[in-house]
Amino acid sequence: MSVARVTLNLLAALFTAIAAVTYLIDHPYPRAQTEMKRLPLTWMPRLGAVLAAGSLGLLAGFVVPPLGTFAALGLVLYFVGAFIAHLRVGSRNLAGWAAFFVTVVATFAVNVIHHGFW
Template sequence: MYAAYVTITILASVFTGVAAVTYLIGHDYPKAQMDMKRLPRAWMPRLGTALAAGSLGLLAGFAVPLLGTLAAAGLVAYFVGALIAHLRVGSRQLVGWAVFFSTSVAALVLNLVHHW
C-alpha cells in the first residue's frame, strides 16, 4: 500500500505542478480554457497558485501527513469547481478533467488510508 501511496501522490503532484506552471506562465492552452469557460483571464495566476500550493502540499505531506491530506482535499475541491465551470458553459470536453480529478481523488484516498 505504501508504494501505491507514494506513486500516486508523486503523480498527482507532477500533474498539478505542470498545470500550475502553464497557468502561471500564461501558456495559450489555459488562456483558451479560460475563454471557453467564460472566466476572466485575471484569475489565471490565482488558479495557478492554487494548483502549485496543492502540488507542493502533496509533497509536504510526506513529512507532515496532515498537509498532504489537506492538499489532496483542496485539489479535489478545485477540480469539482473545474467540473462546474465546464458544465456551466455546456462543455463536454472532460477527459483532461477526469485525469486530474481521478488522480487527486486517488491521492486523497491513499493518503487517508495510509496515515489515518
Template sequence: MFAAYITVTAVASVFTGFAAVIYLIGHDYPKAQADMKRIPRSWVPRLGLLLAAGSAGLLAGFAVPVAGTLAAAGLVLYFIGALVAHLRVGSRNLLGWAIFFVTVVAALALNVAYHW
C-alpha cells in the same frame, strides 16, 4: 499500500505542478480555456497558484501527513469547481478533467488510508 501511496501522490503532484507552471507562465492554453468557460483571464494566475500550492502540499504531506491530506482535499475541491465551470458553459470535453480528478481523488484516498 506504502508504494501505492508514494506513487500516486508523486504522480498527482507532478500533474498538478505541471499544470501550475503552464498557468503561471502565461501559456495560451489556460487563457483559451478561461475564455471558453467565461472566466476572467485575471483568474488564470490565481488558479495556477492554487494548483502550485496543492502540488507542494502533496509533497509536504510526506513529512507532515495532515498537510498532504488537506492539499489533496483542496485539489479535489478545485477540480469539482473546474467541473462546474465546464458544465456551466455546456462543455462536454471532460477527459483532461477526469484524468486530473481521478488522480487527486486517488491521492486523497491513499493518503487517508495510509495515515489515518
C-alpha cells in the same frame, strides 16, 4: 510508506505542478480554457497559484502527513469547481479534467486510508 501512496502523491504533484506552470506562464491552452469557461483572465495566476500550492502540499505531506491529506482534499475541491465551470458553459470535453480528477481523488483516498483524516 506504501508504494501506492508514494506513487500517487508524486504523480498528482507532478500533474498539478505542470498545470500550475502553464497557468502561471500564460500558456495558450489554459488561456483558451479560461476564455471558453467565460472566466476572467485575471484568475489565471490565482488558479495557477492554487495548483502550485496543492502540488507543494502533496510533497510536504511526506514530512507532515496531514498536510498532504488536506492538500489532496483541496485539489479535489479545485477540480470539482473545474467540473462545475465546464458544465456551466455546456462543455462536454472532460477527458483532461477526468484524468486530473481521478488522480487527485485516488491520492486523497490513499492518504486517508494510510494516515486517517487527521
